[in-house]
Amino acid sequence: MLSPTKAVAAGLLIPLLVAACTTAPTTAPAPGPAPSTAAPAPSGSLADVPPVSAQLLPSVVKILTEGGNGSGVIYTGDGLILTNEHVVRGSPTVQVGFADGQRHAGTVRAVDVVTDLAIVQVERRDLPVPRFQPELPVIGELAIAIGSPLGFENSVTAGVVSGLHREIPGTAAETQALVDLIQTDAAISPGNSGGALVNARGEVIGINEAYIPPQAGAVSIGFAIPAATAIDVAEQLRTSGRARHAFAGLEPTQISPQIAAQLGLPGTDGVIVAATVPGGPAAIAGLRPGDLILAVDGEPTRRPEDFIGALRRRAPGDTITLSIHGLDGQQRSAQVTLTDRPAFSR
Structure with a gap:
């Protein structure tokens, strides 16, 4: 199978x-x-x-x-x-x-x-x-x-x-x-x-x-x-009966060449925030759909798998620093305090 x-x-x-x-x-x-x-x-x-x-x-x-x-x-x-x-x-x-x-x-x-x-x-x-x-x-x-x-x-x-x-x-x-x-x-x-x-x-x-x-x-x-x-x-x-995992409250998606061209990005390295959980860690930290995550605590996130892997090495309660390329084209940092993954989430 x-x-x-x-x-x-x-x-x-x-x-x-x-x-x-x-x-x-x-x-x-x-x-x-x-x-x-x-x-x-x-x-x-x-x-x-x-x-x-x-x-x-x-x-x-x-x-x-x-x-x-x-x-x-x-x-x-x-x-x-x-x-x-x-x-x-x-x-x-x-x-x-x-x-x-x-x-x-x-x-x-x-x-x-x-x-x-x-x-x-x-x-x-x-x-x-x-x-x-x-x-x-x-x-x-x-x-x-x-x-x-x-x-x-x-x-x-x-x-x-x-x-x-x-x-x-x-x-x-x-x-x-x-x-x-x-x-x-x-x-x-x-x-x-x-x-x-x-x-x-x-x-x-x-x-x-x-x-x-x-x-x-x-x-x-x-x-x-x-x-x-x-x-x-x-x-x-x-x-x-269950395991706890760090949860950022966002859905990471790969940058496509079309999106990169539309936003004037040099390439497809990075992770798009496709959605955030209302009231979740990312939303509280000010992240919005369309923001690009370029790094977690200084480690580049070229693919969604990089972002998920970074979370795997953290625990609920940890705070991570995200390097963000915003929809307005401005670079900024966001402090996200991770929580325990809800049972309903992937």
Whole structure:
């Protein structure tokens, strides 16, 4: 079950599979995890793949729904599984297949659409919990993807961490999940979603999320949600059933060449405020539809995904400074105090 959308690459509109999501059904067969405090280092080689795989395979599961299958990572020893929201979307119950061949019924306990994360509860105890590494990995270090691509359980692919803080252009109109991601060239395919991306020390550095397919001209471009985000959201979901996210109260839209020409702009870099929420943070700060956001706290916002990614790294209550090109052509700054995202908003 693949979800099509579009992304901008090299100035061209290309097809993109939003996530290494669930595959169609086939006939093929306590407290949260303690984070590592060790600082990551650019280490690891292919010689590390066999022992790390043997260590982590028992902690990665296959998740089956009526619509297909994906992967998950054991989060607590008493049966809590972490996966992607799109893997379990529309399914209050799932089947969870473990590396030892056992299969158990699972209940979807809570989901977070904004980060595309979910937790599933199974009635099984004494499960092997992997170590999660909340620090970001180093570009170039070993990355091993473990999951059930295309239904092939306990599959392992290896590569390196290719980049950090990645946003996938052109996806903001459909989902806010594809921002602030880890990029890897470890092969990720449909069914890998929700599985583990691990380093040479056997620590989970990310939850596999998406890939750009070969027909888009890509070669091994995959993405994972950083472990720090996964831990934060999972802890909120298990304690309160929902996750809090910074909310600016505006709808960011890409600048088109036509709008750039109409406003006399030098290019299409920047984000248009398409709408504001009445009484929301942006409206209170004086932003109006048609204003252009050029930067957040000095960081350029060339695309809506940049703006969403900047919010992902903030918390409700934080104040951000926006560099604005107003409808009157004047440059100004606006102080926006972020709030918690309302339940009704995207």
